[in-house]
Amino acid sequence: MEKIEIITPLSKLEIKKYYQIRFEELRKAWKQPYGSERDSIEDKCVHRMIKIGDNYIGVSRLQYNTKSQAQIRYMAIKKKYQMKGFGKILIMDMESIAKENGISEIILQSRESAVQFYLNLNYKIIDKTHLLFDEIQHFLMRKYL
Numbered sequence: 001m002e003k004i005e006i007i008t009p010l011s012k013l014e015i016k017k018y019y020q021i022r023f024e025e026l027r028k029a030w031k032q033p034y035g036s037e038r039d040s041i042e043d044k045c046v047h048r049m050i051k052i053g054d055n056y057i058g059v060s061r062l063q064y065n066t067k068s069q070a071q072i073r074y075m076a077i078k079k080k081y082q083m084k085g086f087g088k089i090l091i092m093d094m095e096s097i098a099k100e101n102g103i104s105e106i107i108l109q110s111r112e113s114a115v116q117f118y119l120n121l122n123y124k125i126i127d128k129t130h131l132l133f134d135e136i137q138h139f140l141m142r143k144y145l
């Protein structure tokens with residue numbers, strides 16, 4: 001069996017793959033332009049990526065909102081690798097990084113299709129929020145660590 005690793009993308013190739021997965025899984029199907037998979041605070045966030053052997057298969061970002069609250073954004077596992085437990089591994093990695101940095105609360109905006117995934121990881125629905133690209137209903141969710 002090939003090695004499963006969670007890394008921080010650092011090399012040119014890793015960074016390219018990282019944003020590529022975001023774009024492919026979170027933007028392309030909604031005809032969003034290249035660049036829409038990034039925002040203005042990337043350099044202040046923690047970036048994590050899961051790989052199997054030489055294949056990069058999923059990404060996620062942790063941003064610090066306050067000293068005690070962090071937010072998970074841009075969480076995506078490549079279609080072919082979904083529902084195999086990799087998303088769960090990546091969230092657990094983000095939660096442990098958050099905890100090590102004194103965070104006691106994680107919030108996130110979940111797409112409706114991912115709500116059950118986060119419920120399974122003990123996040124609770126706080127509110128029904130925005131419609132992204134006029135069609136993807138989001139829900140604010142929270143977990144106390």
Ligand SMILES: CC(C)(COP(=O)(O)OP(=O)(O)OC[C@H]1O[C@@H](n2cnc3c(N)ncnc32)[C@H](O)[C@@H]1OP(=O)(O)O)[C@@H](O)C(=O)NCCC(=O)NCCS
Pocket residue numbers: 025026075076077078081082083084085086087088089109110111113114116117118120
């Ligand atoms: C949502 C997503 C990140 C989940 O990652 P994943 O690797 O497919 O999920 P896992 O295999 O780790 O699932 C963990 C648990 O959640 C459940 N689950 C995952 N996705 C689910 C879904 N869409 N509906 C219902 N249950 C789901 C799994 O059955 C599993 O349950 P278990 O703990 O009882 O075994 C992934 O499917 C994805 O990237 N989707 C497209 C992009 C996206 O929507 N990102 C989230 C933006 S908010």
